[in-house]
Amino acid sequence: MPKVHIRKKKISKDRQSIYLDFSPPLTNSQTGKPQRYEFLGLFVYDKPANAWQRKHNTETNSLVENIRATRQLDIQNRKFGFIADRTREQSFISYYNDYIRSKGSLPNDNLSMSLRYFTEFAGKDVNFFDVDQFLISDYRSYLLGRPGLGRRGRAISYNTASNYFAKLRTVLRRAHKQKLLTEDICNTVDPINPKETHREILELEELQALANTPAKPDVVKKAAIFAGLTGLRFSDVHGLTWEEVRGVPGKYKLQFVQEKTEGAEILPISDQAMELLGERGEPHQKVFKELTYSSMRYCFEKWIKDAGISKNITFHSFRHTFATLQLELGTEIYTVSKMLGHRSLKTTQIYAKVKDKMKIEAAGRIKLKL
Incomplete structure (x- = not known):
């Protein structure tokens, strides 16, 4: 079980700052990252010069020991499956908000x-x-x-x-x-299982038409076509940074963590998809830094209409299109499943039901001489 130690560090004016040292480090509940130290904002005098400073040191040391003991008790409670009252009184809404911001x-x-x-x-x-x-x-x-x-x-x-x-x-x-x-x-509480719905997809010719049709802002078009060439969700396209784009011509890949599943992925992408990204930026910068949900919604309908397409196309339709076209063009369903980052092949099999064209072709494969 981690131990909590009191540490001191010299600071200005002959004082010592007091902090807690967790050994081994604890996981910070807000960031999910290891945390070794907790700085308390308290100090004692290195060499107290009068009665007031000595009293200050005594009271501060007593307070710090109480804090240390409380932290140690919290750790012990968590180890045995209990949650300290101090934690239980924290805001779940704030925690939810922090999670949203982290994403x-x-x-x-x-x-x-x-x-x-x-x-x-x-x-x-x-x-x-x-x-x-x-x-x-x-x-x-x-x-x-x-x-x-x-x-x-x-x-x-x-x-x-x-x-x-x-x-x-x-x-x-x-x-x-x-x-x-x-x-x-x-x-103990069942999920709300989604119902299978009609998935609107684009034919290859329609995807080409959209690639040839201008859109404002242009970043929305580039992001959507990129999704059509890679199968990425909007959340992953929006969050993509340059440090996650790696490789050389013919061997480009994305190395990222999926927003939805939080699973680490390595996704090969084509040179053509890479060209859509434009000039490389700083590692921490977003690839589609001007892409916003509101700008996408604002221009999407007009862009689709200008391309002569009457379907109800959303950004997610480009992911559906990628999966369906890959299957139609002969890519094995297992490979498509891996490219989409699916945990189960059953999820990918939904796309195998989509194409009427494939159904028609399959229906004509068995022929009898009558």
């Missing part, structure tokens, strides 16, 4: 909207103490009632409810993994 999510994307619906249901003053299977089960029922927020108040779809609930489950599992919740609530 670089946009105001109107699914992750941000999932929090908006949760706070609409449960309020903004939800602590970890309040989060249990009864609250989450009631929220599940609330989503299935298809509520609607915003000016229009339009009811969400069943699959949107499924998506928002799945986002919450991800946050709950993360909190449990970080010992902020004693119970994995996801094991």
Whole structure:
């Protein structure tokens, strides 16, 4: 079990700053990263010159020892499956918000909207103490009632409810993994399983037409065509940085962590896809740095219409298009599954059902002489 030690470091004016040393380091519940030290903002005098300074040192040392003992008790409680009251009183909503910020999510994307619906249901003053299977089960029922927020108040779809609930489950599992919740609530409350829907896709000729059609802003077009050539989700395209783009001509690849699954991926990409990215920037910079959810929604409909396409195409349609065209052009379904980052082949098999053209061709393969 980690031990908490009191350490001191000399600072100005003959004083010593006091901090805690965790050995071995603990995992910070907010960042998910190892944390070795906790600086308390307290000090003692190195050589107290009078009674007041000696009293200050005595009181400060006593306070620091109490803090150390509290931290040690917290660690012990977590080891045995308990959560300290101090942790349970922390804001679950703030934790949810911190998770959203760590993912670089946009105001109107699914992750941000999932929090908006949760706070609409449960309020903004939800602590970890309040989060249990009864609250989450009631929220599940609330989503299935298809509520609607915003000016229009339009009811969400069943699959949107499924998506928002799945986002919450991800946050709950993360909190449990970080010992902020004693119970994995996801094991006691069923998910909202999505229903299979019609997936709108582009024919190869339509994808080509879009590549030849200008769009404003141009970054939206480049990002969408890039998704059509790589199969990436919007969240992964939006978050892609230059340090994740590697390789040489003929062997380019993306080495990144999927936003949805948090799985590490290595995805080969074509030279043509690489050309869409333009001039390389600094390693930490986003590849599509001007891409926003609002700009995409603003120009998407006009761009699709200008290309002479009447289908209801969204950004995610380009991922569907990539998968379906790969299968149609003869790529094995196992390979397509790996390129999409799917954990299960069953997920990829959905795309095998999409193409009517493939069904028609299959229907004509068995011929009898009658």
